[in-house]
Amino acid sequence: MRIAVTGGAGYIGSHTCTLLLAAGHDVLIIDNFNNSKSDVLDRIEKVAGVRPRINQTDITQADALSAVFSDYRPDAVLHFAGLKAVGEAVENPLEYYRVNVGGSVSLFQAMENVGCNKIVFSSSATVYGDPDQVPIVENHPLRPTNPYGQSKRYVEKILEDWGQANSNLAAVNLRYFNPFGAHPTALLGENPQGIPNNLMPYVAQVATGQAAELLVFGDDYDTPDGTGVRDYIHVMDLAAAHLKALDLTVRKAGVKAINVGTGNGYSVMQMINAFKRASNREIPYRVVDRRPGDIAECVADPSFAFELLGWKSELGLERMCADAWSYQNSLK
């Protein structure tokens, strides 16, 4: 198939592109390199043996995007492009809605113009907000607590509405839990610019000595050791879920939301210890107050993904930490 991959130069998109190319798909990455670098294309090529096409377009530029679609005429779209920092979204909600919602609408319009009706969208477990119970099932109420999460919810809703109007639309909203890890070759991984927002990239920087200590945000949650519990998923497992979701769009029209997690929850302390084992380094930490807006626990019920896609996670915590550590060392 001819697959347009928005945000394909980013962390999750680049890993997914390696699998798409290896499966024989023709891949066009559409990325403005706002949060990635063009050398990722060489790395994808090294891993997959094939170089993806690239078009450096901003998804919010509707006319330019439509021109790319008229030229490439994709069979399907994987839509990763967007902004993803929760704190930044709280400070600048309009920019998050402009890029994440406005950019998505431009994209859907460009798809409609060329009769492309298959899409897999990068949603997030953040659409659930503070869950009533864990593990979380897809029909749990959606109550995102910040503009980033709202932007994901709105895009899901726009796809639902588009699906009501167009019975040929096949859309899969993949609700990722907490992606972590790197490509086993250490050629691809997550290399955030500046101070990392998320726990594990920060832990990796403490392990190398780039950051002095980790701040643990609260140890008084109602969890076994008091620290926050999350469902960390290996980025290669997540990438594999996209190929299964793409298969579903070929088999069936309709709009579906699917959790992509492992079903296993680990606390901040468990993650620190797992990374200590993988890196054989000390991870100094200090417990501080809770981070505003954080929740105690967020763990997927991944059974719908297995039922509908035949997908389940295969790579465990040790592998996530080992691959992330190899990648971190490769950056030196």
Ligand code: NAD
């Ligand atoms: P990332 O920042 O590494 O990748 C996003 C890519 O999109 C980058 O290459 C960036 O340059 C590109 N981009 C941003 N704005 C663009 C624009 N206007 N036009 C074209 N390209 C643009 O992020 P990621 O971690 O790979 O996340 C991919 C998607 O998954 C995002 O939509 C994110 O919201 C979602 N998601 C991520 C996580 C996570 O923890 N990483 C969790 C849940 C959902």
Ligand code: WQD
């Ligand atoms: C995990 C745990 C923190 C940093 C966020 C977004 C979510 C999704 C994934 C995109 C929590 C604790 C963290 C630190 C810490 N992104 N922590 N010290 O909050 O589950 O989800 O990223 O969709 O939308 O909200 O992930 O990695 O930030 O935090 O103690 O320096 O680690 O309190 O318990 P989170 P995270």
